[in-house]
Each structure stands twice: as C-alpha cells, then as structure tokens.
Amino acid sequence: MKKLLSIFAVVAFAFSAHAGTLDDVKNRGFLKCGVTTGLAGFAAPDDSGEWAGLDADMCRAVAVAVFGDRSKVEFITTTGKSRFPTLASGEVDMLARNTTWTISRDVNLGFEFVGVNFYDGQGFMVPSALGVSSATELDGATVCIQTGTTTELNLADFFRLNGISYEALPIETNDEGKENLFAGRCDVYTTDASGLSSTRAAASNPDKWVVLPEIISKEPLGPLVRHGDHQWGDVVRWSLNAMIIAEELGITSENVDAQTSSNVPEVLRLLGVEGNYGEMLELSNDWAYQIIKQIGNYSESYEANVGPDTPLEIARGLNALWTQGGILYAPPFR
Amino acid sequence: MRSNLGFFSDEKFRSIFFQTLVVGLFALGLFFVITTTSYNLEKRNIATGWSFLQNPAGFDISFSPFLEFKSTDTHLKVYFVGVLNTLLVSVTGCIAATILGFILGIVRLSSNWLLSRLVYIYVEFSRNVPLLLQIILWYSILIQLPRVKQSLQVLDVFYISNRGLYSPRPIFESGFSYVSIAIVLALISSFLINRWAKKRQDKTGQQFPVFSSSIGLIFIVPLILFFILGSPLSFEHPELKGFNFKGGLVIRPEFIAMFLALSIYTAAFISEIVRAGIMSVSKGQREASAAIGLKQTWIMRLIIIPQALRVIVPPLTSQYLNLTKNSSLGIAVGYADLVHGFGGISLNQTGQAIECMAIVMATYLSISLTISFFMNIYNRSIQFKEK
Ligand SMILES: N[C@@H](CCC(=O)N[C@@H](CS)C(=O)NCC(=O)O)C(=O)O
Numbered sequence: 001m002k003k004l005l006s007i008f009a010v011v012a013f014a015f016s017a018h019a020g021t022l023d024d025v026k027n028r029g030f031l032k033c034g035v036t037t038g039l040a041g042f043a044a045p046d047d048s049g050e051w052a053g054l055d056a057d058m059c060r061a062v063a064v065a066v067f068g069d070r071s072k073v074e075f076i077t078t079t080g081k082s083r084f085p086t087l088a089s090g091e092v093d094m095l096a097r098n099t100t101w102t103i104s105r106d107v108n109l110g111f112e113f114v115g116v117n118f119y120d121g122q123g124f125m126v127p128s129a130l131g132v133s134s135a136t137e138l139d140g141a142t143v144c145i146q147t148g149t150t151t152e153l154n155l156a157d158f159f160r161l162n163g164i165s166y167e168a169l170p171i172e173t174n175d176e177g178k179e180n181l182f183a184g185r186c187d188v189y190t191t192d193a194s195g196l197s198s199t200r201a202a203a204s205n206p207d208k209w210v211v212l213p214e215i216i217s218k219e220p221l222g223p224l225v226r227h228g229d230h231q232w233g234d235v236v237r238w239s240l241n242a243m244i245i246a247e248e249l250g251i252t253s254e255n256v257d258a259q260t261s262s263n264v265p266e267v268l269r270l271l272g273v274e275g276n277y278g279e280m281l282e283l284s285n286d287w288a289y290q291i292i293k294q295i296g297n298y299s300e301s302y303e304a305n306v307g308p309d310t311p312l313e314i315a316r317g318l319n320a321l322w323t324q325g326g327i328l329y330a331p332p333f334r
Numbered sequence: 335m336r337s338n339l340g341f342f343s344d345e346k347f348r349s350i351f352f353q354t355l356v357v358g359l360f361a362l363g364l365f366f367v368i369t370t371t372s373y374n375l376e377k378r379n380i381a382t383g384w385s386f387l388q389n390p391a392g393f394d395i396s397f398s399p400f401l402e403f404k405s406t407d408t409h410l411k412v413y414f415v416g417v418l419n420t421l422l423v424s425v426t427g428c429i430a431a432t433i434l435g436f437i438l439g440i441v442r443l444s445s446n447w448l449l450s451r452l453v454y455i456y457v458e459f460s461r462n463v464p465l466l467l468q469i470i471l472w473y474s475i476l477i478q479l480p481r482v483k484q485s486l487q488v489l490d491v492f493y494i495s496n497r498g499l500y501s502p503r504p505i506f507e508s509g510f511s512y513v514s515i516a517i518v519l520a521l522i523s524s525f526l527i528n529r530w531a532k533k534r535q536d537k538t539g540q541q542f543p544v545f546s547s548s549i550g551l552i553f554i555v556p557l558i559l560f561f562i563l564g565s566p567l568s569f570e571h572p573e574l575k576g577f578n579f580k581g582g583l584v585i586r587p588e589f590i591a592m593f594l595a596l597s598i599y600t601a602a603f604i605s606e607i608v609r610a611g612i613m614s615v616s617k618g619q620r621e622a623s624a625a626i627g628l629k630q631t632w633i634m635r636l637i638i639i640p641q642a643l644r645v646i647v648p649p650l651t652s653q654y655l656n657l658t659k660n661s662s663l664g665i666a667v668g669y670a671d672l673v674h675g676f677g678g679i680s681l682n683q684t685g686q687a688i689e690c691m692a693i694v695m696a697t698y699l700s701i702s703l704t705i706s707f708f709m710n711i712y713n714r715s716i717q718f719k720e721k
Contacts, residue, residue, distance in 0.1 A: 081682045108381050109685040130577075141577040142497065147674075148682035152393040156405035159394075167578065168396045170668045170679070184481035185496050185587070187577045228377065 021093050021225070021232035022066070022282060030072040033059035034092035037077045037173045041198045041306040041314075042098055042118075051075045055096035057301040058117055058223050060294070061239045062094065065287040070294045079172050081148030084109055087226060094236050096223045098192060100150045105224075114237035116222040117298075118306075119318040119327060121215035122154050123193035125200060128210045130187060135214040139164040144177045144186035146170075151191050154217040178202065192219045194306065194314060201311035235281055242288040244330040245270055246297035248321060253296040256289060270333050277333070298328070371688065386684045387413075393679060397586055397670040409680045416672035417697060423592050423671065424658040424701075430597035431657060432650070435604025440634075442609050453605065460602040466663055469595040473667040476587035482578060493572060493579060498586040500579045502569035509566035516556040524548035588669040592661065600657045607649045611642035643716050651709035655702050662698075672697060 025031050035043035035055055043055040051059075056075065063073040078086050078097055087095050088110065098120075099105075101113040124135045132138065135158070145152045147170045159166050169186045171177050178199055181189045189199060193215060200209045223240060225233050246252070249267050251259045260271050268274040271289040278285035295301060302319065306312045320326025341347045375382055387410040395403045398415045399422065442453040460468070477496045480486055485495040493500040524547070531542035560566070572582025615638050623633045664671035665678060672694055681690035 081678055084682065084685065085687060104683075104685070139576065140580070147679050152679070153405075153683070156392060156394045160405060166394075166396075168394045170395075170670065170674070172665070172668075176668075180477065183477045183496060185477045 021229050022235055025066055025093055025232075029067075030074055031059065031063045031066060031094075032074050032076055032092045033062070034076050034078045034083055034086050034095040034097055035059065036097050037079055037175065039098060039174050039195060039198050040202060041310060041312040042194070043075070043096070052305065054118060054301055054305045055098065055223075057295050057305065058096040058240065059094070061243060061291045062223075062236055064290045064294050065235060065239045065242075065281075065283055068284060068287070068290045079148070080146045081172065083148075084111070087111065087224070090226075093232070094223055094225045098195065098221050099224060100192075100219045101222050101224075102150060110227045111224045112227045112233050113222050113224045114233050115240045115330075116220040117240055118194060118221040120192040120194050120219040120221050122151055122190060122217040122219055123196050123215055124212040125181075125189045125196045125209055126187060126212065128208055132210075132212065135212045135216070136162055136164070138166060138188060140166065141187040142167040142169055142185070143188045143190055144169045144171055144180050145190055146174065146177060147172065149191070150217070150219065155190055158216045174199065192221065194221075194312070197306075197312040197314050201313075231282065235283065238281060238288075239291060241330040241333070242270065242291050243295070243298040243301065244321075244328055245333050246288070246292045247299045248323070248330070251292055251297060252300060253293055256292045260289070266333055375688075382686070382689070384689060386686050386689070389684070391680065392683065395670050395675055397588065409676070409684065412680050413672070413676040413693065416670065416675035416677070419664075419670050419675070420658070420661055420672040421701070423589065423596065423661045423664070423669065427593055427596040427600065427657050427661065428654050430593070431600035431604055431653070434597060434601035435653075436608050438601060438605035439608025439612065442605060443612060457602045457605055460599050461606075465595060465599050465660055466666055468599055469591055469663055469666050472594045473587065473591035476591055479587075483574070485574070485579075491569075491571060493574075496587060497578065498584045499590070500572040500582045500584050502571045503581065503583045505568050505570055507566040507568065509563035512563060513556050513560050513566070516559050517552065520551040520555055524551050527551075588664070588667050591667050592664055592669045592671075596657055596660060599660075600653055603653050603656075604650060607646055607653070608642070611644075611646035612638055614645045615641045640716070644718070647709065647713045647716065651706060651713070654705050654709065658701055658705065659698060 035051065035053075038044040039053070041053050043051060043053040043059075046052040051073075059073050059075065060070045064070050066072070076086065076092050078092075078095070083095055083097050083099065084105070086092050096117070098118075099113075100120075101116065105111055106113055124138070126132050126138075138159075143155065143166050145155055145168055152168070152170070155166075155168070169180060171180060174191070174195060177189055177191070180186050181199075182203065189196065191199075193211065196211050200206050200211065203209055223236050225236055245266075246256075249259075249264065249270065251267060251270070256271070259267055260273055262268060265274065269277060271292075272278055272285035272287070276285060278287050281287070284290075296304070302316065303309060306314045308315055316324075316326060318326050319328055322329040342351075372382070388408050390406050391409050391412050392405055394405045395412065395415055397419065400418045401411070401415055403411060403415050438453050438456065442450050442457070444450055479494060479496040482495045482497045485493040485500075487493055491502050524544075527542070527547060528544050531544045535541055570581045572579040572584070574580075619637055619641070620633060623637045628636070661671055662673040665674040668674070677690055677694040681687055684690070
C-alpha cells in the first residue's frame with residue numbers, strides 16, 4: 001500500500017510540477033495578468049481599447065522585465081471573488097487587482113504578496129443630497145459592497161463597533177455597484193478610497209457625490225503570485241521595486257538613456273551597466289532599464305493614472321516616497 | 335474453439351468480471367484524483383479541513399427572512415441561511431410556475447385564436463431567451479422603480495420603490511391561536527366531508543355541496559370566532575425613517591426578480607407539458623363525455639385532466655428539478671442563495687473551495703432527490719390502478 005501511495009505521489013507530482021512560472025511565461029511568449037473588470041485609473045481599457053492604469057502598468061512592467069516588450073501581456077479580468085481561484089488554478093501568472101495584503105490571503109490561501117503598489121484604506125461615498133457628513137450617521141442605511149473582499153469584513157466590523165445597523169447589498173463588480181448606487185438602490189457605496197474616487201469620477205455629475213472623511217481600514221494593495229514559486233515571486237517583486245527605486249534615484253523614462261552614463265553606482269547597477277542582477281533573476285541585464293524606458297518610474301505611472309491631474313485626483317499622500325513624507329520604500333538595489 | 339476461452343465463455347462470469355473491472359477502475363480513478371488534489375493543495379500551502387465551518391463569518395447577510403444573521407455567526411449558519419433562501423425561491427417559484435403553466439397550457443388549446451397565439455408567443459419568447467438574461471432584465475426594471483424617498487403608495491398601506499415592496503406586518507395577539515386552531519380543524523373537516531361526499535355519491539348518486547360547505551367552514555367559522563375574541567390581530571405599518579422604511583414586511587427586488595424570472599421561464603415549459611398531456615387523451619374520451627351530457631368544465635376536471643396527469647407528472651418533476659437548480663443564478667442579482675452566500679462569499683473568504691463546493695453539491699443533490707422522491711410517490715398514486 002505504501003508503495004502504491006508513493007507511486008501515486010510521484011505521478012501526481014509529474015502532473016503538477018511546473019518547470020516554474022518564469023519558464024512557463026517565457027515558453028508561452030506572453031504574460032497572463034489578472035486585473036479588475038474595469039476600474040479607471042487602476043486597470044480599465046482606455047479610449048483606444050488598451051488596458052491602462054496603475055495595476056495595468058504593473059502587469060506591463062513584468063512583461064517588459066521578461067520580454068523587453070510592454071505589449072506581451074494578456075489581461076484577464078477577474079471579479080473580487082474569482083481572482084483567487086483564477087490565480088490558484090494557474091489561469092493567470094500574477095494578480096495586480098486592487099488586492100489587499102492580509103494574513104489569511106498570504107498564509108491560508110497559499111499566495112505570496114510581493115509588495116505594495118498602492119497604500120489605501122476603506123471609505124464611504126454618499127450622494128451629497130443625503131446631507132450625511134460622517135459615517136457614524138449611517139444607521140439604517142443600505143450599503144452596496146463587493147463580495148469576496150476585505151471590504152465586506154471591515155464594514156461588518158465598523159458597524160458592529162459603532163453599534164449601528166445597516167442593510168448590505170452584495171454585488172459582484174464595481175460596475176454593478178455604480179448601477180445600484182446611481183439608481184438609489186443603495187444609499188452608500190463602500191470600497192477602497194481609490195475605488196471611490198474612480199467611481200465618483202465616472203459619475204455623470206461628480207459634484208453630486210461626497211466621500212466621507214472616515215477611513216476605516218488599512219488596505220495595502222499589491223501584486224501577488226502563487227506561494228512557493230520564489231523565483232517568479234522575485235521577478236514580480238523587483239519589477240515593482242525597480243519602479244520605486246527609479247523614482248528615488250530620479251530616473252525617468254525621459255532621462256533614462258542619459259542616466260546610463262551616470263556616476264551614481266546604484267543607478268548603474270539598476271540600469272544593468274554594472275553588475276549582473278538581471279542574470280540573477282534569469283532576465284536580461286537591461287530589464288530594469290527597459291521597465292523605466294517603456295513604462296516609467298513609479299511617480300510617472302502614478303501621475304498619469306491616478307494623480308491630482310487625472311479625473312481621480314488622488315494626492316500622493318501615503319504613496320509618496322519615504323523621503324517625501326510617504327511610506328513608499330524599496331529595499332536597496334545591491 | 336469455445337473451450338479455449340475458458341471462463342470467458344460463461345456469460346455470468348464475463349458480466350461479473352467486467353463489472354468488477356469497471357468498479358475497480360472507477361475506484362482507482364477516484365483514488366488518483368483524491369491523492370493528486372490533496373498533494374497539490376499541500377504543495378500550494380492551501381489549508382484543508384472542516385474546522386472553518388465553526389469560525390465566525392465576519393460578514394453580514396441582510397436577506398435572511400427566517401433566521402437572524404449577524405457577522406459573528408459561523409459559516410455553518412451562512413450555509414443554513416443559504417439553504418433556506420434557495421428553498422424559498424424554489425418552492426414559491428415551483429408553485430407559481432405550476433399554476434401559470436397549467437393555465438397557459440389550457441389557454442393554448444382554447445379555440446380562441448388570439449389567446450392561443452399570445453400564449454404561443456409567450457412560450458417561444460421565454461423558452462428561447464437565456465434565463466440569466468431574463469433575471470437581469472427583471473432586476474434592471476425593478477431598480478428603475480422610484481427611489482425609496484419617492485415610493486409609490488398603493489391603497490395607503492403598501493409602498494413600492496426600488497428597495498422592494500413594503501406592506502404591513504400582521505401581529506398576532508394572544509387570542510389568535512384559537513383562530514388558527516379553528517382554521518386547521520375546518521381544513522381537516524372539509525377534507526373528511528369531501529371524502530364522505532364522494533363515497534356517498536358513488537353509492538347513491540346523491541351529490542353534496544362540498545365546495546360551498548367547505549368555504550363556509552374554512553372562512554366563515556374562523557371569522558366569527560375572530561370577532562368574538564375581539565379581533566386579536568393588529569398591523570405594524572412600515573414607516574419611512576432616516577434612510578429606509580422601518581417595520582412592516584418587505585419583499586426585496588432581488589427576490590422578486592428571481593421569483594418572476596424563474597416562474598415565468600419554467601411556466602413556459604410546463605405549459606407545453608400540460609398541452610402535450612391534454613392532447614394525449616384521445617378525442618373519443620371528450621366526445622363520449624359530451625355525449626352523456628357532462629358540462630365542459632366537468633369534462634376537463636373529471637375526464638381529461640386525471641388522464642393527462644399521468645403524462646404530465648414525470649416531465650413536470652424534471653421541471654421542478656430544473657427550477658431549483660436554476661435558482662443558483664441568484665448571484666447575478668445579489669440574491670443570497672446557497673451558491674451566492676456559502677458557495678461564494680464563505681468560499682472566498684475562507685479559501686476552502688473544495689469543501690464548500692462539495693457541501694453545496696451534496697445539498698443540491700439532496701434537494702433534487704427529495705423532490706423526485708415525493709413526485710414519484712404522487713406519480714404512482716395517479717397511475718392506472720389495474721384490477
Ligand atoms: N482591496 C479590497 C477590495 C478590492 C476591490 O474589489 N476593489 C474594487 C473597487 S476599489 C474593484 O477593484 N472593483 C473592480 C471590479 O469590479 O472588477 C480587497 O482586496 O478585497
């Protein structure tokens with residue numbers, strides 16, 4: 001019996017053992033990246049049908065790291081609920097989908113968060129006509145929430161803590177949330193504050209909506225991969241870090257070529273002029289150079305997609321570099 | 335030549351051999367699937383087991399008419415809330431679909447050309463548009479109703495808005511239990527009267543006004559008792575307070591959308607089954623009954639329907655099964671059924687996909703087998719009893 005079991009284990013292993021995600025991606029010729037079903041500023045098709053946004057850039061950065069080509073990505077839409085099974089089953093290589101890093105997702109679900117690309121928190125949005133100025137006044141309100149999220153758990157905690165009641169209307173996607181909110185089926189929409197800004201920007205008259213001052217949770221949003229494939233985790237982690245470090249070092253998509261002749265050692269290491277960091281990751285040595293050239297540094301991606309000059313109008317806040325009053329921080333490139 | 339095959343030429347042996355082989359292969363396959371799955375789960379560090387059922391859910395379910403649910407309740411309770419909500423929409427849907435289906439099936443056969451054409455269009459439309467679209471269509475219509483602050487008021491006590499239909503909630507006071515007992519007793523006695531009257535008619539040919547006497551028993555007697563006891567019933571009226579109506583009874587648009595879509599869709603199939611059943615009764619039966627002077631409605635009730643039922647019931651059972659399984663589409667409009675609540679939110683928050691799905695599947699299987707069991711009993715009771 002024991003022998004039989006071990007035979008099965010070996011066969012099972014043969015069936016399940018991948019060569020590793022990085023090799024799979026290379027052999028396939030493109031990256032499969034799980035994103036939202038559409039959240040402007042994070043991941044949504046733009047006017048020309050191209051996926052754009054902070055999370056979409058994250059996907060593209062990884063594609064650039066592996067292939068040197070920002071177009072080698074297939075974007076796969078996932079709902080709050082479908083994202084984890086989609087990643088676990090191997091249908092996507094990574095998720096960049098407004099996903100909060102929590103202990104149970106990291107440990108129990110068998111994933112690995114490789115960093116944070118947006119520090120967020122949960123907020124509430126109501127029609128200004130309701131005259132509500134604080135979330136504690138929401139007793140008895142109907143609240144739209146996306147299911148399968150940290151949002152619905154925080155919401156239950158918040159109302160329980162404040163001893164007030166609410167009626168939950170569970171919905172699947174942000175679009176359904178918008179539809180129900182704009183029709184008045186629910187009084188309040190709650191999700192990550194960034195998602196609220198995005199939803200508000202999409203309203204026909206944004207001034208009719210107010211985001212309440214309370215932020216009721218920590219929502220560090222970041223890319224994640226399957227637990228156990230550390231090589232692949234490293235590729236995604238350092239693609240993100242490269243963008244952050246580039247901002248620290250003042251390297252942008254515009255000046256990156258000039259920077260290759262910089263005299264700052266870390267710049268030279270990052271751009272692959274010195275050292276063999278690309279090789280360590282089994283990537284080409286100019287992988288980070290290409291990310292900065294084709295996507296830009298973190299700040300460029302932020303300002304183009306969610307920053308104050310975009311319809312979302314989100315100030316850098318926590319997402320500023322640690323040297324500039326924020327908490328964005330990447331380990332040293334050496 | 336034959337003897338070379340040895341045991342194989344023995345039909346009995348051969349059949350046992352192949353059956354054992356098939357069962358063995360199946361067991362082996364099952365074993366393989368289980369070992370592979372648990373191996374992979376372990377390798378991916380995905381926790382397994384049933385202990386999560388006892389953990390607090392952490393989220394709220396607002397649509398739970400039968401059980402009070404709080405976020406501190408367990409995932410097991412999420413399961414029960416889901417089962418009850420699935421049963422609620424399935425049972426009400428089956429009843430409505432049956433009534434509507436029978437009426438439509440009979441109307442379809444009527445000699446009124448216009449009516450029969452209208453039913454034809456209805457049947458073709460609802461059978462051929464995917465159910466999911468119909469559910470979403472109903473929901474989109476319902477959430478375009480006025481907002482809660484501008485609710486339509488009907489008959490002074492009902493309020494209609496895109497938050498649902500609010501009506502007064504009956505509050506039964508102490509004496510009301512006597513009225514309920516009276517109703518139950520009246521139901522039992524009218525059932526007995528019905529049996530007695532049938533027997534008497536079979537023996538003597540005399541008829542008894544069963545219908546009017548039953549109405550009298552069931553409605554008039556409890557009503558008199560109700561007033562004698564000083565009307566032990568009051569109503570709690572819904573009132574607009576703050577964001578929502580407080581008090582009263584409410585039927586949510588998510589439920590209404592599911593109920594309408596499921597019953598209208600299934601009624602179309604049932605009406606075709608009823609039509610086929612009625613047409614299967616030979617024309618001679620109708621002519622013969624007319625010849626002995628039976629009224630049209632009696633012919634339908636006493637001659638045609640009882641014979642048609644034998645043809646109708648088996649496919650009707652499978653429509654009930656379909657409706658129940660289709661209720662799992664509730665997720666499309668946020669109706670908190672079994673698949674949405676336990677098989678969706680709990681699954682997602684705990685990550686115990688295999689466990690949750692196994693429970694959900696076993697539950698649907700049990701519900702379906704229960705429906706089949708009772709429908710089979712009913713089916714047997716209406717078949718020809720050969721003497
Ligand atoms: N950060 C939370 C919530 C994530 C979430 O669902 N965010 C919404 C709005 S910020 C979203 O991305 N919706 C897009 C979609 O529906 O596809 C989590 O990880 O559970």
